[in-house]
Amino acid sequence: MLTGGLLALLGGAVALTLVITSAAGPDQAGPLMATPTSTPTPTVTSPANPADTAPATVEPSIPAIPPPANLPVVNYDAAPGGFPADPDPMSTVRLREGLHPTAKVGAYDAPGGRPRAFLAPTLAGVPLTVPIVERKSGWAAVLLPSANRTVAWVPPGNWKTVPLRDQLVVERKTFRLTWLRDDKPVQTWRTTLGTRATPTPLGRTFVLGRSDLGDNVYADTDVFALGAVPDDPDAVPSGLRGAHIGLHTWYNDDTLGKNVTDGCIRITKSGQRKLLEEIIPGTSLVVVDKLPAPTPGPLTAG
Structure with a gap:
């Protein structure tokens, strides 16, 4: 892992200083679990008119x-x-x-x-x-x-x-985080999200990096720092001003299904450790209120 600069992340009650690390750099995709697919048989057809054989138009730079x-x-x-x-x-x-x-x-x-x-x-x-x-x-x-x-x-x-290859989707109304690979759901976990005053921001963001805090409050498990920040910086405690939204676990699961954080996304310890094994920097994470269709598959127990 590459140790980086000192960062601040929104925690539960106190400001924390993070040392962000990168589990997999731009040339390391991490473990892959692709489902084999068959190669389609090519077909040859005659063009309907000569225009069909014309080269594609290149958009000028x-x-x-x-x-x-x-x-x-x-x-x-x-x-x-x-x-x-x-x-x-x-x-x-x-x-x-x-x-x-x-x-x-x-x-x-x-x-x-x-x-x-x-x-x-x-x-x-x-x-x-x-x-x-x-x-x-x-x-x-x-x-x-x-x-x-x-x-x-x-x-x-x-x-x-x-x-x-991966994507993380968070649904605020149902407190669910779903991990997808190649557009197929892999696992889903229950979450803890932001309060009414400090909601978890809606929209697309991404995994910026990860940090080893070495802190019991995070169950001695690395956290992900996201590209997102609080929508209202003045609503968070003064000690957390300038912090980013994080994805992490907690020392217990008592608050899963509740709105108690300063905007961060909490999941179970086993769920966080699984994502740490699989997710690389740059992976998109989108927060919505609720998906139009139910998230496929049951919630993961741990």
Whole structure:
């Protein structure tokens, strides 16, 4: 594991300082459990007209304005303003690719638009991978770290893609977290979520990294720090200002099915340890009130 910078996470009652680590970097996908599929037999058909054989139209690339050197670098603090809203924040469609900067890259408000900040290869000392939500003219729109329901546009160059097979979906009304791999449900756990004053933020976010706290309150189990932050920073205790939303376990399961946290998502110890084995940075997590259809499968007991 790679030890990174010091981070703050929303805890139960006190502010905590975290050392974030990365279990699997951009080139490590972790354990895989793919279901074998048969290879379709190719078929050959005659085109209906000559236009069917024409090459696909390539969308012209939009040039990027060179970003000023004095722009801020996105870090664990609140992200700079001026970025656009996520075009589909409540979508539960899996985000299949992440973007990992290989050098400092400009983050823009639109393809060919105004540069607002930089994304660096690491954030708080760990490799940064942000999910791609849209592509246009060679540019990629990614979920912006340290902000809620916000994207940044990144021009071509100085980044590579990371395949993302997993997705986490949290339902606030039913207190359920479902882990999906390749769009198929794997396991579901009961959760503890934020209070009315400090609700778990709705919308798409992602796993930023993990941290080894070495603390009994977290059942001596690593926590995930997410890209999301409290919707109302002033509503959380003053000692937690600047903290991120976390996904973690707790020293007991007494509060499962209740709204008692400062916005974090708690699951069982065995559930958290399973996700720590399987989930890589950049994996998307979407919080909804309730899915249109019931989550498949029963709740996992432990």
